[in-house]
Amino acid sequence: xxxxxxxxGESLSVFISSDxxxxxxxxxxxxxxxxxxxxxxxxxxxxxxxxxxxxxxGNDQLGxxxxxxxxxxxxxxxxxxxxxxxTGAMVRNxxxxxxxxxxxxxxxxxxxxxxxxxxxxxxxxxxxWLHATGITCxxxxxxxxxxxxxLEKAAQLKIKSSFxxxxxxxxxxxxxxxxxxxxxxxxxxxxxxxxxxxxxVFGQVDPRQILxxxxxxxxxxxxxxKGDQKMRFSIxxxxxxxxxxxxxxxxxxxxxxxxxxxVIAGLLSGMSTTQALEQxxxxxxxxxxxxxxxxxxxxxxxGVIDKEIIQKVRGN
Ligand code: KDG
Numbered sequence: 001x002x003x004x005x006x007x008x009g010e011s012l013s014v015f016i017s018s019d020x021x022x023x024x025x026x027x028x029x030x031x032x033x034x035x036x037x038x039x040x041x042x043x044x045x046x047x048x049x050x051x052x053x054x055x056x057x058g059n060d061q062l063g064x065x066x067x068x069x070x071x072x073x074x075x076x077x078x079x080x081x082x083x084x085x086x087t088g089a090m091v092r093n094x095x096x097x098x099x100x101x102x103x104x105x106x107x108x109x110x111x112x113x114x115x116x117x118x119x120x121x122x123x124x125x126x127x128x129w130l131h132a133t134g135i136t137c138x139x140x141x142x143x144x145x146x147x148x149x150x151l152e153k154a155a156q157l158k159i160k161s162s163f164x165x166x167x168x169x170x171x172x173x174x175x176x177x178x179x180x181x182x183x184x185x186x187x188x189x190x191x192x193x194x195x196x197x198x199x200x201v202f203g204q205v206d207p208r209q210i211l212x213x214x215x216x217x218x219x220x221x222x223x224x225x226k227g228d229q230k231m232r233f234s235i236x237x238x239x240x241x242x243x244x245x246x247x248x249x250x251x252x253x254x255x256x257x258x259x260x261x262x263v264i265a266g267l268l269s270g271m272s273t274t275q276a277l278e279q280x281x282x283x284x285x286x287x288x289x290x291x292x293x294x295x296x297x298x299x300x301x302x303g304v305i306d307k308e309i310i311q312k313v314r315g316n
Pocket of ligand 1: 012036135168254256
């Protein structure tokens, strides 16, 4: 099967308190499926492209329901393995009156047993784009090896790839993250990190300087995001900025992944890099404007957001 995107990582069942804004006082919880890489796969699928996602799920009910959720979004999850461990979860408040606070239930989870041999060369050679994140590096040593293996294989097979640092400070220290992630920040088509993540890996530096440096490391498009603020990027040494569309932010969780998905889809559709980044920022803003990681992801055809949605966001 040939695909537009192949990605892998850990998806989680996210339990969100629904009767109060605090996990401490809630008695009711809503469950949704999410995860940085699967969010990107869903974005590609909503935008009309073929996305394939690999993970290890436990032989449990959460594993079954999450695979069904992913499949219902049109993402091919048929390569996934079921293993003798539990499927990971996350508990959080919705962030309505207090900042979002999360707790993970994932150490030793099924997905954390992922290994380089799970990612067959054929998964990469049959796709147009490989996407990986630093979260998979944080969940286990074999996860970090798997990311390294997949990115190197993509470079070897001349398949375009993207890497999102996605530092999760509840999973590892900044020091540990820097050691593992710094060597991986090279030779990808698209490197997307938050401003604070660049600082963790490269120290306090001028954005223009560091983005140019990242281009020199073989990353053609280097992007530095900062939530709903100005996004900086550099393509082959040429620095530019985009201001994301303003929306009323309801829930920022998942907006970075929607941004990444919108950019990849745009690039695969043949848009210019700047247009693809603009499309990504619309996807990110839409997700932030609605509750949940997937709710606001827009629909589209062949990688391009539906025109009416763009008109609505731009207010015309
Ligand atoms: O990017 C959104 C993710 O943070 C969320 O879906 C959960 O994957 C997740 C994580 O590891 O925090």
